[in-house]
Amino acid sequence: MNNTILNISGLTKNYKDFTLDSASFEIDQGTVMGLVGQNGAGKTTIIRLIMNMIDRNGGTVKVCGLDNIADEIAVKNKIGYVSDESFFFYNTNLARTAKACAIAYDNWNAAKFADFLKKWELPEKKKISAFSKGMQTKAMLAVALSHDPELLILDEPTAGLDPVARIEILDLLRDFVSDGKRSVLFSTHITGDLDRIADVITLIIDGQIRESMSIDAIEDRYAVISGANNKLTSANEKYTIGLRELNTGFESLILRENLSKFEGVSVKNPNVENLLTFSIWQNRKESSK
Amino acid sequence: MTMVQRKRAAKLQKTMYLYSKSGRARLLMLLVAVLQITIIAVASISGIKNDEAYLVAPCAAMFTFVQFMACLFPVGVDSSINERVTQEAYHGSAMPAKFMCSLPFEARDLLNFKVCLWEKAAAVNVLFVTLGHISALIVESRGYAVYHGVAGLFTLMAIIDEALFIVPFLIKSTKVNVVMCVFIGFSFSFAGVFIDIVPDMSADTMALLKIFSGISGIIIYIAATVIIAAAGELYIKYKKNVSWNMFK
Numbered sequence: 285m286n287n288t289i290l291n292i293s294g295l296t297k298n299y300k301d302f303t304l305d306s307a308s309f310e311i312d313q314g315t316v317m318g319l320v321g322q323n324g325a326g327k328t329t330i331i332r333l334i335m336n337m338i339d340r341n342g343g344t345v346k347v348c349g350l351d352n353i354a355d356e357i358a359v360k361n362k363i364g365y366v367s368d369e370s371f372f373f374y375n376t377n378l379a380r381t382a383k384a385c386a387i388a389y390d391n392w393n394a395a396k397f398a399d400f401l402k403k404w405e406l407p408e409k410k411k412i413s414a415f416s417k418g419m420q421t422k423a424m425l426a427v428a429l430s431h432d433p434e435l436l437i438l439d440e441p442t443a444g445l446d447p448v449a450r451i452e453i454l455d456l457l458r459d460f461v462s463d464g465k466r467s468v469l470f471s472t473h474i475t476g477d478l479d480r481i482a483d484v485i486t487l488i489i490d491g492q493i494r495e496s497m498s499i500d501a502i503e504d505r506y507a508v509i510s511g512a513n514n515k516l517t518s519a520n521e522k523y524t525i526g527l528r529e530l531n532t533g534f535e536s537l538i539l540r541e542n543l544s545k546f547e548g549v550s551v552k553n554p555n556v557e558n559l560l561t562f563s564i565w566q567n568r569k570e571s572s573k
Numbered sequence: 574m575t576m577v578q579r580k581r582a583a584k585l586q587k588t589m590y591l592y593s594k595s596g597r598a599r600l601l602m603l604l605v606a607v608l609q610i611t612i613i614a615v616a617s618i619s620g621i622k623n624d625e626a627y628l629v630a631p632c633a634a635m636f637t638f639v640q641f642m643a644c645l646f647p648v649g650v651d652s653s654i655n656e657r658v659t660q661e662a663y664h665g666s667a668m669p670a671k672f673m674c675s676l677p678f679e680a681r682d683l684l685n686f687k688v689c690l691w692e693k694a695a696a697v698n699v700l701f702v703t704l705g706h707i708s709a710l711i712v713e714s715r716g717y718a719v720y721h722g723v724a725g726l727f728t729l730m731a732i733i734d735e736a737l738f739i740v741p742f743l744i745k746s747t748k749v750n751v752v753m754c755v756f757i758g759f760s761f762s763f764a765g766v767f768i769d770i771v772p773d774m775s776a777d778t779m780a781l782l783k784i785f786s787g788i789s790g791i792i793i794y795i796a797a798t799v800i801i802a803a804a805g806e807l808y809i810k811y812k813k814n815v816s817w818n819m820f821k
Contacts, residue, residue, distance in 0.1 A: 337674050353680075357581075360677035371671035387588045388676040428675075 287313040288349075289435050289467040290334070295343035297329055302491060304329050306343065309486050309496040311435070314464035316457060318482035319471040320556060322564055326491040327471035328368070331439050334469075335365060347435060361390050364428030368440040370420035372412045378423060379408045389431040400426035418449035425453065429460070436460055438470035442477050454481045475557035485556055489567045495559070503553045508562075510535040511549035520545040526562030526569070537562035582685035585678050 290311040297304040304326045311317045319327045332338045334345050336352055345352040347359045372381060378401060386392045401408055404422045406415075412423060421441055428436060436457065442450045457468050458481050472478065478485055478499070486496040497505070506525075512533050521527065523545050524536035537558060543551065554562075674680075 335674060336680055337671070356679040356681075357677045360675065363675070365671075365675040367671045367675075371675070373672065384588045385676070387584060388678065390677065 289313055289315075289347065290469060291344075291346040291349075292330070292334070293344050293346075295330065295333055295345060296341045297333060297338065298341045302326070302329075304333075304491045307488070307491075307493045308343075309493060311467045311469055311484070313467055314461050315483045316461055316468040316470070316481050317484045317486060318478035318556070319469060319486050319488065320473065320475065320478060320560055321471075321488035322473060322560075325488045327488060328439055329491075330488070331437055331469075331471060334437060335360075335363070361431065362434045364425075364431065364433035364436045366421065366424040366428050366436070366438040366441050368443060370412060370415070371424065372420075377409050377411055378406060378426075381412070381423075381427065382408075385427060385431065392431050394430075396432075397426055397430035400430065417444045418446060421445060421449070421453065425456065434466050436466070436468045436470075438468070440472055441470060442472060442474055450477070451480075457481055473560075475555070475560055478556045482556070485559075487559060487563060489563055490571075494563055499556070502556065502559055505540055506537055506554045506559060507540045507543055508535065508537055508552050508554045508558050509543075509546055509549040510552075511546070515546065515548050526565030528565065537566075578682070578685045581678065581682045585673075585682045588673075588676065588678075 288310050292310070293308045295304060295307040302324070307326070307330055309317075319330065321327050329338070333340050334347075334352060336356055348362055350359050350362075352359045382392075382394060382397050385397075386394060400406070400422075404419075404426065406419060406423055406426065412420065415423060425441075438457075441453060445453065454477060457470070460466055461468055470477075482499055484496065484498050485502070487494045510533060513529060516524075516527075516529070516534050523538050523542040525538060527534060527536040537554060538546070673683075
């Protein structure tokens with residue numbers, strides 16, 4: 285039985301000064317995937333394409349086996365979406381928002397929405413524009429979760445939140461997938477969030493998917509090495525990824541299979557931040573050639 | 574557009590109106606329009622008598638007012654206000670647009686919704702102009718000069734129509750809206766021309782021309798409605814890869 289919730293294949297979007305180049309990855313049921321990359325890498329473009337907010341130039345997006353354009357209504361009923369900024373109409377309140385959602389969604393659960401408002405102390409009648417950033421994010425989450433979605437898509441949900449609100453939202457995402465049937469895709473450049481809850485990360489750099497792998501596999505596949513500059517030779521330099529040379533020594537990411545090429549260096553396990561930053565530096569190095 | 578598509582477009586419209594202040598403003602303006610039609614109907618059918626000449630002047634003024642509103646209300650209500658709501662979702666800032674787009678509607682529903690608005694705007698135009706002409710003809714048949722001096726106003730309305738709606742729509746580039754406004758502008762211009770060539774519209778000998786003038790205006794509006802509807806249908810039918818197209 286196919287347990288893939290989201291399947292993206294060859295997704296392409298051409299802008300004048302940016303191209304999302306044939307992005308492909310999958311999210312299985314019960315998985316939290318972090319879409320990670322620097323600002324402008326293409327994370328938000330992927331999310332907009334999944335939501336059919338923009339025309340695509342190629343590729344397919346399938347949610348629970350349904351095409352996101354041909355079956356847009358069914359797909360939107362299965363997706364809970366949280367934007368990086370409050371997406372509600374200006375000067376509206378949550379009571380009116382709930383009425384609009386009740387018309388639009390097939391399976392809108394008003395009681396569940398009311399529970400979320402109560403739990404997060406969100407005032408129903410207060411203008412949303414007067415909410416704090418944390419309250420706005422929670423309001424979007426309340427809307428996203430109250431129609432029983434199978435896939436939650438969040439575009440930098442924790443950016444600008446205080447630490448307590450961040451942790452609460454991350455815990456909520458973990459709870460969301462705990463039944464093993466639902467999944468989360470969230471984009472972020474706060475790598476600490478990914479270390480905390482992501483099962484899988486997809487690394488995107490300059491519009492290209494560089495990696496899509498489980499968090500555990502990062503340590504299996506990569507290592508961070510550091511040492512004196514004299515340990516770096518013309519023979520082993522080609523195995524480095526995002527090499528940083530300082531007066532005090534060098535530091536680099538390498539494939540673990542290439543560890544034997546380096547002698548007398550310190551080795552540590554990489555985290556998501558290491559993978560991201562060294563990959564970006566490597567990309568800059570290649571671009572400048 | 575199929576009935577299913579129309580239903581979904583109506584559902585989208587309902588969601589938008591429920592959710593936006595301009596939608597509620599539209600309903601209020603429609604109420605005013607209904608009130609106006611009622612006043613006109615009462616005044617034109619029962620308010621005019623040969624020995625009550627003092628009623629004619631305000632009635633005539635009212636008819637010019639109707640013609641003016643025939644431009645302002647339908648286009649203003651069904652295009653401008655609706656369009657504003659639509660544009661909040663379609664062209665507007667990312668904040669409201671993202672919300673509408675996240676709801677379970679097809680991007681094509683928005684196109685259907687817009688075409689429904691264009692059709693409705695044109696249809697309401699026909700209704701208002703028809704009512705205006707019929708009412709005017711009733712009063713004319715009683716020997717009063719309703720159309721006298723109105724010719725210039727028609728032309729003025731055409732200019733106002735174009736200034737108010739064509740220029741903004743050109744900037745916001747919704748082609749069918751531009752076409753609609755051009756038709757409305759032409760309609761008023763034609764009506765103005767037809768009236769202008771008649772030296773004395775209150776003379777009984779010109780009754781046929783007066784009727785022709787009225788009917789021609791109506792025909793032009795109906796033709797505009799049909800063309801707008803057809804253009805809308807074709808636009809939807811042949812537009813490929815429809816997305817919400819919010820971030821250009």
